[in-house]
Amino acid sequence: MHKTSWMTSNILNRLSANAGMLLLHSLWEYCPEHMFIVRVEGPTNFVIEAMNPTRQAMFGDEATFIGKRIEQLLPAPMCHGLIANLNRCVECGSPIRYEEQGGYIDRGGICQHGHWQTLLVPITDQEGAVTHLFGVSRDMSLLSEKMAGSYSHSQELERRVHERTAELVAANEKLTQLAIRDYLTETYNRRYLLELAELELRRAFRYEQSLCLMMLDIDHFKEINDTGGHLAGDEALRNVARTILATVRECDLVGRYGGDEFLILMPETTADGAKEIAERLQRTLNQTTRLTVSVGIASLTHEDRFVVDMIHRADTLLLQAKRNGRNRIECAI
Numbered sequence: 001m002h003k004t005s006w007m008t009s010n011i012l013n014r015l016s017a018n019a020g021m022l023l024l025h026s027l028w029e030y031c032p033e034h035m036f037i038v039r040v041e042g043p044t045n046f047v048i049e050a051m052n053p054t055r056q057a058m059f060g061d062e063a064t065f066i067g068k069r070i071e072q073l074l075p076a077p078m079c080h081g082l083i084a085n086l087n088r089c090v091e092c093g094s095p096i097r098y099e100e101q102g103g104y105i106d107r108g109g110i111c112q113h114g115h116w117q118t119l120l121v122p123i124t125d126q127e128g129a130v131t132h133l134f135g136v137s138r139d140m141s142l143l144s145e146k147m148a149g150s151y152s153h154s155q156e157l158e159r160r161v162h163e164r165t166a167e168l169v170a171a172n173e174k175l176t177q178l179a180i181r182d183y184l185t186e187t188y189n190r191r192y193l194l195e196l197a198e199l200e201l202r203r204a205f206r207y208e209q210s211l212c213l214m215m216l217d218i219d220h221f222k223e224i225n226d227t228g229g230h231l232a233g234d235e236a237l238r239n240v241a242r243t244i245l246a247t248v249r250e251c252d253l254v255g256r257y258g259g260d261e262f263l264i265l266m267p268e269t270t271a272d273g274a275k276e277i278a279e280r281l282q283r284t285l286n287q288t289t290r291l292t293v294s295v296g297i298a299s300l301t302h303e304d305r306f307v308v309d310m311i312h313r314a315d316t317l318l319l320q321a322k323r324n325g326r327n328r329i330e331c332a333i
């Protein structure tokens with residue numbers, strides 16, 4: 001590291017007699033903070049007397065500065081601020097701290113923006129008059145760059161955590177849907193529908209509400225598979241599911257029971273109401289897909305213990321609808 005003329009300052013010569021000279025010397029030469037000594041020549045009249053290597057690395061060699069007045073070296077706004085602080089330290093005769101920001105010219109002649117936190121210590125002669133000021137400045141721009149770096153790093157981490165959490169939530173939601181939905185029609189699968197249906201049955205008993213279960217089977221579905229292939233059959237199943245979902249109420253539960261059979265559980269619905277819905281469904285399906293369906297509707301009775309009891313009745317009625325010529329609704333009032 002380039003060494004400065006430690007002895008250029010008279011005041012440092014005086015300090016050299018002190019037992020702490022070695023320590024001060026090392027600090028001056030190797031401390032990463034900026035150090036400088038200003039001679040007080042009168043109010044608002046300050047002359048640079050010495051600068052440590054750290055400060056010279058930023059501003060330029062000592063030769064450029066030593067013996068120069070502050071206003072010869074710094075641009076006006078920065079200079080006025082610094083002189084005000086130097087004056088304040090002289091007047092109060094004790095160390096002061098201050099923070100300053102502003103433009104300066106670096107050792108390469110380039111205009112830079114600086115931000116320093118400075119400690120100014122007055123040095124007095126034997127009569128107690130402040131003859132010099134010793135300054136130690138911390139370059140805050142480096143610090144704020146580092147802080148900005150760590151801030152953006154933590155922001156990036158936070159962003160990734162959010163992203164990962166969103167992915168996990170989405171994956172979890174997908175798993176839940178896979179567990180409860182029929183892969184083809186996206187209506188509920190049989191197991192989940194039966195679980196929900198048991199709850200609805202308990203609720204209907206408890207609040208003495210009506211409850212209907214509709215079982216629906218596509219007529220001659222096998223022919224679609226046989227003539228158009230399984231993909232055409234799959235598409236027909238999806239169409240029927242879409243139509244059912246668009247026709248029933250939001251609180252109705254729709255699921256594929258198996259093959260081309262669907263179950264629709266309708267809370268707070270009488271057999272008449274369910275029949276109306278079934279008729280509407282038949283009409284829409286016939287208009288949009290040309291498919292017909294046979295329907296069996298069972299309504300909740302006091303003898304029912306479980307949903308399978310209702311399913312059994314609806315299934316029997318559905319079979320009856322098939323036997324009676326298909327595209328029919330059979331309902332036990």
Ligand SMILES: Nc1nc2c(ncn2[C@@H]2O[C@H](COP(=O)(O)OP(=O)(O)OP(=O)(O)O)[C@@H](O)[C@H]2O)c(=O)[nH]1
Nearest residue numbers: 217218219220221222223225230233234259260322
């Ligand atoms: N494409 C497709 N076909 C299926 C699926 N599940 C079952 N099937 C077919 O659906 C047909 C069910 O036919 P059935 O209900 O027994 O008979 P149908 O032709 O509909 O005659 P009816 O019900 O008596 O009117 C069979 O050919 C099954 O192979 C599926 O997920 N996709």
